[in-house]
Amino acid sequence: MIWDKNEQLSRDEYRAIQEAGLRRTVQYAYDRVPFYRRKMREIGIEPGDIRHLEDLRHLPLTTKDDLRHNYPFGLFATDLEEVVRLHASSGTTGKPIVVGYTARDLEIWTDLVARMVTLAGVTRKDVAQICFGYGLFTGGFGLHYGLERAGATVIPSSSGNTEKQLMLMEDFGTTVLVSTPSYALYMAEVAQQMGIDPAKDLNVKLGLFGGEPWSESMRKEIEARWGMTATDNYGLSEIGGPGFAGECFCRCGMHIAEDHFIAEILDRDNFQPLGPGEYGELVITTLTKEALPIIRYRTKDITRLFTEPCACGRTTMRMEKVTGRTDDMLIIRGVNVFPSQIESVLMEVKGVSPFYQLVVDRQGYLDTLEVHVELLPDYFTDNYADLKALEQQIEKKLYAVLSVTARVKLLEYNSIERTTGKAKRVIDKRPKLI
Amino acid sequence: MIARQISVFLENRPGRLSDVLEELAAVGINLRAIAVADTTDFGIMRLMVDRPDEAEARLKAAGFTCTINDVISVEIPDTPGALAKVTRTLANEGINVNYLYPFSRSALLLLKTDDNRRAVEVLSRAGFSIVDEDHLYRPEEEDLTK
Incomplete structure (x- = not known):
């Protein structure tokens, strides 16, 4: 099943949506966020200069430090009155990075996660157990509301207490596991110690994994131990959390929600845009965010993009599994x-x-x-x-x-x-x- | 009496003990007692040598983390139950032994307590002879006690 008709547009249609979204976002950020206005003025750019995707390269990049220096709400484009939810990611020292959502932001986020879990194969018949921590981390709540919207039965079991997790999994007939990939393997080990063979005794058919980079060999290991299909998804708090990209059953890259984000790949050294298939740093611009519009956010993650249509019938651009980082961050x-x-x-x-x-x-x-x-x-x-x-x-x-x-x-x-x-x-x- | 030992902080990796020992051998410093407890990542090597100050200077110059500190040297008869009597004497006074190890070639015991001064007192009172540092390194002397 395909959740949204926007997943099957032509490249030209995506371009039209993205260019309209880009013009709107740049004007909006310029008008409402002093940080963006100052940065654009410093290099002599006005919102009107940014018309096409090719103009994107003229806009300044935004980094984690920019978010940190504007802690907590300095980059928000709306009053706190309009903001209905706050999340935060772990920063380097002391203060975290804070992200805010208006009611409309939450609505879109929920829909994007519903789209993402649907493309991984979740249906109304599924029972999904979310073993991400619920709290400031965007993973828990993000998957929670998205899975509910997709019609799955959600078990918000959060992280920890592995034996109880497994008990619930067995008793509730969980079919979808949401966790970090390493926790999935750890759970499988604990299950074995409890005399449970996850592949035989449990009903988990699908895994939605994110939160950390993982290898193809780890995927094979998880699939063998659980007897499941393990899918990867990608998101980061700064651009709103999960919902940016996720794998379909073909598992040939993660489909990017191109109607809400622009993904660029930049050369690691000179920050010039690279073409499809070339490895570089992923840089993301949000197109529909109200509370915290983000222009050209440097993810520091290394990957590459593909634009060929996928066998699943979707035409959205796909990103490969993240293969490394440009900074020294460890996960x-x-x-x-x-x-x-x-x-x-x-x-x-x-x-x-x-x-x-x-x-x-x-x-x-x-x-x-x-x-x-x-x-x-x-x-x-x-x-x-x-x-x-x-x-x-x-x-x-x-x-x-x-x-x-x-x-x-x-x-x-x-x-x-x-x-x-x-x-x-x-x-x-x-x-x-x- | 109270004698001085050298304690060396050592990472638990192959060759580190040899590094210390070879450093001392190079200047002809003689080892009389050594204690190394089994540990995980790091350990403390404790040494009784005839020229402690020189040994410390040499090891520090070679980059080792070391310190000189006090232990008590107690002479005990080479008979069953002799050590037990020492430890019981201290236990009765509530003095805790951090570690102990034997001094080579004689029934001489080195021990570190949480209160060395009082330990010397109570052990002397209980009839044990406490050996002076100067006498430790003179093997020709028959009587090690003062």
Whole structure:
């Protein structure tokens, strides 16, 4: 089933919709958001200069830092009175990035998620269990309302308590699992320990996975263990959350909601637009957002785009699975972690040097994060308990900032290589994607 | 009496113990006792050497994280139950032993407590002889006690 007729337009029709949306959004942002007005004036551009998709390249890019510096509502185009929902994403240090939705934004968001889950294969007959955290994270509520609109029976079980999740799954006859891919594999392991074979004893046929990059081999593993079809979807809080793109049953890339967003791929070095099939950074412009219109947002995710029609009958542009990042952001068990967050914690702790290394690995199916940090010689006593306490103190502080468990390992002073160039802060031992 | 030991902070990776030992051997510093507990990521290596100050300076110059600190050296008879008597004596006084290890080639015990000064008092009172640091490294002396 195809949810919206807008999924089957011609390339010319998409162009017409996008150009109209672009002109409207640029004028709207210019009129209502001082940040955009200032940035456009700085380079001598007026809204009237932006007529066609080809003009997009003249507009300034927007980054996560821009959102952070305008915390909390500085980039909102509407009064808070018009805003009916707030969400937030994990930022680098301290303050998160805040996104707002008007009633109409929520209406469109819900419809886009309904479209996305429908193209993955969800129907009114499905029972969907959402194992994303409900809260500031856009994933939980986004999928919740979209799945309801698509007609599925929604179980808002949220994250955690895996054994209970599995019990509900068995008792309620769950057919669709919504989670991070790594949590799906972890659940399968717990199920096996409980004597449940997910492929035989459970009724889950379809997985909607997002929140972290995952490989094709991980997909195969999930499908084998669960006896399900595992689909990928993509979205980020800054542009509204899930609903931007998702896979259909053909699984040949994620269909982008082109009637609501413009996707560009830019060269990683010179930021010039690249053509279909070329790898670069994904940059997104929203076309219908009222509360928080976003022009040319740098996702820092590396992917490529395809415009050929899909075997499923849809004509929307597709994006390949994300294969990497242009920055040093790590995704640990679905949580965004920046080395700078860890650095700021270490700087506050007495007894350790500013030299550190992050070692990311995968045990079974879950990511592990180790923080290696040097003990300052002056803080060394003969007492083992003091050293253990120091490790635990840092671990506790890291958890408070990151919301993900990191193990701290004290190293001898000077054991981390000093470099005059860019320090190698992260050692990612996880199997490579693809 | 109270004797000085060197404690070295070591990451648990192959070759680190050798690195320390070779550093000391290079300047002819003699080891009399050594204790390394099994740990996970890091450990503390404790050493009794005849020239502690020199050893510390040498190790620090070589980049090791180390410190000199006090332990008690107690002489015990080489008989069953002798060590138990030491630990019981301290336990009766509520003194906690952090760790202990034997000094080589004699029934001599090094131990670190949470209150070394009081531990010396109570052990002496209980009849144990506490050995002076100077006497530790003179193997020719028959009587190690003062």
